[in-house]
Every structure is written in C-alpha cells, then in structure tokens.
Amino acid sequence: MMERLLTMFEQADPFSTWWPTIAALAVGIVITVRTIMSGQRCPNDNQIKEQIVVVTGGNSGIGFELAQALAGRGGRIILACRNLQAAERAATIIKRELGCRTPLTSLDDDDDPADRYFVEARYLDLCSFRSVHHFAAQLMAEFERIDILVNNAGVVFANTEVPTEDGFERHSQINYLGPFLLTQLLLPHLKRSEQGRIIMVSAHAHSAAKIDFDDPLNVGTWAVKFHARDAFAHSKLCVLLATRWLARELKGTSVTVNCCTPGLVRGTRHLRNSPLMSAICVKVVTYPWMWLFMKNAYEGAQCAIRLATDPQLKQVTGEYFNDCEIAPGSEAGQDKELAKKLYMQTVKTLESVTKLTVDKEALGMETEPELRLEAPPAAETETETNHGEGAGEERKKEERQPLE
Numbered sequence: 001m002m003e004r005l006l007t008m009f010e011q012a013d014p015f016s017t018w019w020p021t022i023a024a025l026a027v028g029i030v031i032t033v034r035t036i037m038s039g040q041r042c043p044n045d046n047q048i049k050e051q052i053v054v055v056t057g058g059n060s061g062i063g064f065e066l067a068q069a070l071a072g073r074g075g076r077i078i079l080a081c082r083n084l085q086a087a088e089r090a091a092t093i094i095k096r097e098l099g100c101r102t103p104l105t106s107l108d109d110d111d112d113p114a115d116r117y118f119v120e121a122r123y124l125d126l127c128s129f130r131s132v133h134h135f136a137a138q139l140m141a142e143f144e145r146i147d148i149l150v151n152n153a154g155v156v157f158a159n160t161e162v163p164t165e166d167g168f169e170r171h172s173q174i175n176y177l178g179p180f181l182l183t184q185l186l187l188p189h190l191k192r193s194e195q196g197r198i199i200m201v202s203a204h205a206h207s208a209a210k211i212d213f214d215d216p217l218n219v220g221t222w223a224v225k226f227h228a229r230d231a232f233a234h235s236k237l238c239v240l241l242a243t244r245w246l247a248r249e250l251k252g253t254s255v256t257v258n259c260c261t262p263g264l265v266r267g268t269r270h271l272r273n274s275p276l277m278s279a280i281c282v283k284v285v286t287y288p289w290m291w292l293f294m295k296n297a298y299e300g301a302q303c304a305i306r307l308a309t310d311p312q313l314k315q316v317t318g319e320y321f322n323d324c325e326i327a328p329g330s331e332a333g334q335d336k337e338l339a340k341k342l343y344m345q346t347v348k349t350l351e352s353v354t355k356l357t358v359d360k361e362a363l364g365m366e367t368e369p370e371l372r373l374e375a376p377p378a379a380e381t382e383t384e385t386n387h388g389e390g391a392g393e394e395r396k397k398e399e400r401q402p403l404e
C-alpha cells in the first residue's frame with residue numbers, strides 16, 4: 001500500500017492537472033486574506049519603563065494581551081477587574097510568561113524572572129459608581145501618579161431590562177458612564193505624569209448608533225427599552241464623542257485622550273451573551289470564517305498598544321484610531337456640538353448621582369478640578385437614583401434644562 005502511494009507521488013505530473021494550481025491559489029488567497037484581516041501591528045517597540053498603567057478588564061481578551069504587552073515593555077500594570085480571582089490569575093500568568101521569555105544571562109542565580117514584572121490586580125466593577133469611587137480612591141492613595149489609563153472593559157448583549165444599582169442601562173454604565181467617571185476621578189493623578197495618556201476603547205459599531213441630539217445620553221429612550229445591539233452601539237458612540245470633547249477640555253495640560261477600535265476580534269469573551277453564538281452548531285459553522293476574517297486578541301490589542309507607547313503620538317489628542325492609524329469615525333462621531341452636549345449632560349447626570357463635581361473652568365488650568373472621591377451613602381444613593389420605569393423620564397426632564 002505504502003509502496004503504491006510512493007510510486008503514485010513519484011509519477012505524478014503536477015502540470016497534467018489543475019488541482020495543484022487550484023490548491024496553491026486557495027492557500028495564497030487564505031494567507032492574503034488572513035494577513036489583511038489581522039490588521040497592522042504596533043510600529044514601534046518603545047519601552048515604557050516604570051510607567052504606571054491601569055487596564056480595565058485586563059483579566060481576559062484584548063485587555064489581557066494589552067496588559068501583557070505593556071508589562072513586557074516595562075510598565076507597572078494594574079489590572080482593574082470585577083472578578084478579582086480571574087484578575088490575580090491573569091497577573092500570575094502574565095508574569096510567568098514574561099519571566100519565561102527573559103534571557104537567563106540577564107538574571108542572577110536565585111532571581112525568579114517573574115519577579116521582574118509588576119502586574120497587580122485590583123477590584124473594579126464599572127456597573128457600580130460606588131466601586132469606581134473606591135477603586136479610584138485606593139489607587140490615588142497608593143500611587144503618586146498614573147501615566148496611562150486604558151478604559152478597555154466593556155460588554156455587549158447585556159440584559160437591557162434590568163438597570164444597574166445606579167439606575168442606568170447596563171451597556172451605558174459599563175461601557176461609557178463608568179469609564180467616564182473613572183477618568184474624571186483619576187485626572188488629577190494623570191496630570192502628575194510627565195505625559196498622561198487616556199485610551200478609550202470604542203467599536204466599529206458606533207457608526208450604527210441612534211442618538212437623539214436633545215437627549216444624547218438617550219435616558220428617555222431607556223424607558224421604552226433598547227435592543228442590546230443598539231445600546232452597545234450607542235454606548236460606543238458616546239465613548240468616541242466624550243473622547244473628542246475631553247481632549248478639548250484637556251488642552252494645555254500634559255494629558256492626551258484618544259479612542260480606538262480593536263476591529264472584529266475572535267477568541268475573547270465579548271460575544272458570550274450573544275443569543276446566536278450560544279448555539280454550538282452556529283459556533284462550528286462560523287469558526288472557520290471567524291478565523292479567516294477576524295483578528296485574534298493580540299492583533300486586536302495593537303492599536304491600544306501604539307496609543308500607549310508611541311512617542312510620535314505625544315501631541316495627538318481627541319482622535320479616533322483604527323488599525324493603528326487615525327480614522328475619521330462616523331459622521332455623528334465628528335459632531336462637535338453633539339460631543340459638547342453629551343459631555344455636559346454626562347457631567348450633570350454624574351453630579352446628580354455620584355456627587356462628582358467637575359469644575360469645568362479649572363479643567364486644564366493650573367488649579368486641580370474639584371473632585372469628591374467619597375461615594376454617597378447607600379440610602380442617599382437609592383433616593384437619588386430611581387430604579388423604576390419613570391426614572392428615565394424624570395432624569396430626562398432634569399437633563400433637558402439648558403446647559404451652560
């Protein structure tokens with residue numbers, strides 16, 4: 001049998017049939033598509049020695065890859081995660097993997113290479129403003145400055161029926177309001193950095209968002225219930241708009257803020273709640289296509305890695321990045337008036353539920369903005385935030401007061 005096969009191969013004439021050509025073409029096409037779809041790599045390997053980096057949602061997916069890459073470049077990484085056990089596990093894995101890659105010649109005999117890397121886990125649940133306050137307060141007490149904040153954590157297909165403990169739609173709070181509050185609270189510490197960088201993670205889906213100019217936070221729409229897909233798109237558009245306006249507020253300071261999309265990324269837990277992806281037969285059918293057309297988590301992290309490390313981007317702020325390059329984003333995502341309105345409405349909304357007060361005049365000036373870090377007492381939180389159906393309407397009325 002084996003002999004017959006070998007003879008067949010020896011006698012085979014590749015030019016007598018089209019099959020070898022077709023097979024070679026197919027392989028070529030697959031490799032080309034995979035290379036194009038994997039996107040651009042971060043074009044530099046700059047070190048960020050001793051820089052203090054906060055990565056939200058760093059325990060899995062894109063956040064994990066980003067944390068590992070930045071730790072490998074010398075950053076001191078804080079994984080801000082809602083699952084502390086998973087975050088501690090991730091920190092151990094990152095240190096161990098980086099330790100394994102460290103050349104032995106650079107170590108003393110009794111050195112554990114993993115100890116060279118600083119990766120620590122802290123608890124942060126973006127679904128709760130109380131948790132955001134506590135996390136920020138803890139961090140600011142522990143570190144004298146923060147150099148890089150990556151607002152990476154996010155959800156899609158979350159339950160839009162049940163509001164968060166603060167009374168907001170879940171995509172809105174986890175993807176937008178929570179990161180917005182965290183950023184505002186950490187700003188004084190970011191300003192202490194020689195060059196503070198804020199990186200917001202949005203999504204291509206922001207272009208599909210429906211937004212009401214008179215109520216950009218869409219608090220009124222929550223009362224009539226959002227589809228999870230629309231809620232996700234809206235939250236990611238808010239991320240982009242707020243990035244644009246915050247950049248204006250931060251003009252004249254040492255802090256830049258930019259936004260990026262990782263592209264379509266497979267192998268993360270992002271689609272874990274997707275009704276479609278929970279069916280095993282759909283997974284089996286879609287996997288080869290996902291492998292071909294989507295990035296893996298490492299590839300998805302490249303844009304944020306560039307934003308965190310590239311010295312050429314020192315002065316670049318308020319931009320949207322796709323595939324490591326500046327991109328225009330959607331039309332709504334470029335609307336300055338909308339960005340301003342959303343930003344002001346967000347500050348007002350957060351003021352009313354978290355006692356966050358941002359002195360907008362002081363932002364970007366010499367004096368620090370007034371920020372109160374104490375979370376409101378539980379009773380106060382409950383009375384100030386309504387969980388019922390009418391809550392959105394009441395807030396909407398309040399929000400529609402003229403903005404300065």
Ligand SMILES: NC(=O)c1ccc[n+]([C@@H]2O[C@H](COP(=O)([O-])OP(=O)(O)OC[C@H]3O[C@@H](n4cnc5c(N)ncnc54)[C@H](OP(=O)(O)O)[C@@H]3O)[C@@H](O)[C@H]2O)c1
Nearest residue numbers: 057061062082125126127152153154203264265268269270
């Ligand atoms: N994957 C894609 O195709 C894609 C496309 C566009 C944009 N994005 C964006 O890229 C970012 C990373 O996504 P990914 O693909 O890496 O998904 P992922 O694996 O699900 O990672 C999301 C991270 O966010 C964390 N998170 C969720 N809710 C949180 C909360 N309430 N408080 C704190 N952390 C929370 C998750 O923690 P747990 O592990 O505890 O759940 C997880 O660590 C997200 O902002 C996502 O919207 C992804």
